[in-house]
Amino acid sequence: MKRKKIVAGNWKMNLSWVEAFDLATSIKEKSEGVAGIQKIIFPPLPYLQMLSVIVEDEADFFVGAQNCSEHEKGAYTGEVSAEMIESAGASFVLVGHSERRMYFSETNEQLIQKINQALKSDLKIIFCFGEHLNERNNNLHFETVKQQLVEVLKHYPKEKTNELLIAYEPVWAIGTGETATPAQAQEMHAFVRKTLSEIFSNEIAQTISILYGGSCNAQNAKELFSCEDVDGGLIGGASLKAEDFCIIMNSF
Numbered sequence: 101m102k103r104k105k106i107v108a109g110n111w112k113m114n115l116s117w118v119e120a121f122d123l124a125t126s127i128k129e130k131s132e133g134v135a136g137i138q139k140i141i142f143p144p145l146p147y148l149q150m151l152s153v154i155v156e157d158e159a160d161f162f163v164g165a166q167n168c169s170e171h172e173k174g175a176y177t178g179e180v181s182a183e184m185i186e187s188a189g190a191s192f193v194l195v196g197h198s199e200r201r202m203y204f205s206e207t208n209e210q211l212i213q214k215i216n217q218a219l220k221s222d223l224k225i226i227f228c229f230g231e232h233l234n235e236r237n238n239n240l241h242f243e244t245v246k247q248q249l250v251e252v253l254k255h256y257p258k259e260k261t262n263e264l265l266i267a268y269e270p271v272w273a274i275g276t277g278e279t280a281t282p283a284q285a286q287e288m289h290a291f292v293r294k295t296l297s298e299i300f301s302n303e304i305a306q307t308i309s310i311l312y313g314g315s316c317n318a319q320n321a322k323e324l325f326s327c328e329d330v331d332g333g334l335i336g337g338a339s340l341k342a343e344d345f346c347i348i349m350n351s352f
């Protein structure tokens with residue numbers, strides 16, 4: 101089975117309302133005629149609804165949230181539920197981004213609950229994971245990644261794996277300008293696919309798109325996307341410029 105090719109932009113905590121509108125509109129215009137590539141943008145929460153309207157008639161263009169609460173509703177000041185995100189028109193949510201794990205101390209237990217909430221509200225997941233530099237330097241990167249995957253995804257319902265996307269984002273490559281080499285990315289993505297086959301089945305593992313994230317940009321996307329097990333990218337900095345995002349979109 102052919103896996104979906106995906107370019108996702110994680111805007112993190114960037115852009116004003118007007119800049120967000122202009123960027124999404126520009127991506128929409130520039131991606132006309134680009135067939136078979138799924139685009140997903142992850143803007144800050146206040147822009148979800150406005151951007152959902154921009155993409156609503158597009159076949160391959162979606163909006164997602166960068167996070168959701170692990171709770172369904174209630175007295176959790178400042179939190180936003182999966183149901184609220186879905187009602188704003190979003191179809192995806194990122195779960196497990198390293199910045200959430202590091203700066204907000206998110207645990208595997210919370211990630212499992214966030215996934216459950218998201219699935220209950222019909223949001224699709226991009227599950228993010230990746231090793232720190234010291235883990236790679238100590239040759240612990242495979243072990244670390246396997247643990248991150250197994251501990252969370254063993255709770256993920258098999259019947260919804262056709263909607264699951266995952267993103268390998270080595271922490272040492274995020275925002276540093278230091279990208280994994282295509283060989284490093286392919287080696288890890290193949291390992292991740294093998295791990296997915298152990299968690300789910302080989303058949304399912306072959307269908308799950310695995311995205312690479314970490315200083316992926318207009319210059320290096322082609323090389324990375326040419327790797328057999330790299331099915332697209334989760335782009336940070338380079339997704340904030342329509343031209344760069346569109347070059348990346350055309351890099352398959």
Ligand code: 13P
Binds near residue numbers: 269274276277315335
């Ligand atoms: P950069 O592309 O800025 O390294 O960020 C990657 C990332 O964290 C995407 O989620």
